[in-house]
Amino acid sequence: MKHPRTHAWKAAAATTAGGLVLAGLRTATGRPVRSAPTLAAAGAGLAAGGLMAYEWLTPRSWLYGPVFWHARTAERVVALTFDDGPCYPYTGQLLEILDREGIRATFFQVGNNVMREPNLSAEVASQHEVGNHTFTHPHLTWSQPGTVRDQLLRGQEAIHNATGTLPRLFRVPHGWYGPQVISVAGDLGMKCVGWSVMAWDWDRPPSDVIQSRILHGAGPGGVTLLHDGQDTQAFPMADRSHTIAAVSDIISSLKANGYGFRTVPELMDLDAAG
Numbered sequence: 001m002k003h004p005r006t007h008a009w010k011a012a013a014a015t016t017a018g019g020l021v022l023a024g025l026r027t028a029t030g031r032p033v034r035s036a037p038t039l040a041a042a043g044a045g046l047a048a049g050g051l052m053a054y055e056w057l058t059p060r061s062w063l064y065g066p067v068f069w070h071a072r073t074a075e076r077v078v079a080l081t082f083d084d085g086p087c088y089p090y091t092g093q094l095l096e097i098l099d100r101e102g103i104r105a106t107f108f109q110v111g112n113n114v115m116r117e118p119n120l121s122a123e124v125a126s127q128h129e130v131g132n133h134t135f136t137h138p139h140l141t142w143s144q145p146g147t148v149r150d151q152l153l154r155g156q157e158a159i160h161n162a163t164g165t166l167p168r169l170f171r172v173p174h175g176w177y178g179p180q181v182i183s184v185a186g187d188l189g190m191k192c193v194g195w196s197v198m199a200w201d202w203d204r205p206p207s208d209v210i211q212s213r214i215l216h217g218a219g220p221g222g223v224t225l226l227h228d229g230q231d232t233q234a235f236p237m238a239d240r241s242h243t244i245a246a247v248s249d250i251i252s253s254l255k256a257n258g259y260g261f262r263t264v265p266e267l268m269d270l271d272a273a274g
């Protein structure tokens with residue numbers, strides 16, 4: 001079944017095309033460009049087109065289908081999410097921290113990395129929620145639906161072979177959903193997930209910077225984004241030491257501020273109940 005917002009984006013597309021065509025026709029038939037109706041038609045077309053472009057690129061897309069990026073709640077809870085793993089030795093270090101703190105998190109794993117570290121992937125899945133983050137971590141924003149489908153299915157297969165579970169969540173690599181990505185993920189039974197706060201930790205800023213960026217942006221129902229791997233690379237090319245060093249302090253500060261921790265599906269349930 002198609003998402004109801006299929007109609008919303010078609011209406012936006014019609015407004016874009018209609019507004020621009022009308023403005024063009026009026027101009028072509030000799031009406032003054034600066035007349036109010038021409039400007040209004042062009043303005044409506046550009047605004048609707050701008051909305052479509054923005055919604056194509058934002059990690060919090062709404063127009064083309066649902067992308068979950070936070071729970072609407074006043075409850076002090078957050079979901080910690082980690083992308084691009086599993087990756088030795090960082091994923092194992094992270095599992096120890098989370099175990100010590102009694103926290104369940106959500107990991108968006110790359111199929112290629114899962115095949116390299118199947119046991120680590122299975123260890124994550126035994127304690128935490130695992131989502132699909134494609135097979136080779138490509139930019140999918142402008143990809144054909146067939147390419148998107150292939151990346152998602154190969155990711156599902158790798159994770160299923162390693163862990164015995166089939167992910168219900170998907171996060172697009174590099175953060176930019178396109179309508180075709182949301183649609184394919186939905187057809188394959190996966191919910192798209194964004195985030196409410198991230199730390200640009202792929203640039204390897206110092207751990208205190210990673211910590212302050214996350215704490216500054218975290219709020220009730222928030223979804224944090226950090227990385228326990230780096231694309232499809234392995235150690236030592238992948239270096240997530242700064243992120244791992246920040247995680248314990250992030251958790252203790254959030255706990256000190258009264259926050260509890262949930263997996264993404266638990267946040268989704270909370271959102272649906274609210």
Ligand SMILES: [Zn+2]
Pocket residue numbers: 083084133137172173174231
């Ligand atoms: Zn990623």
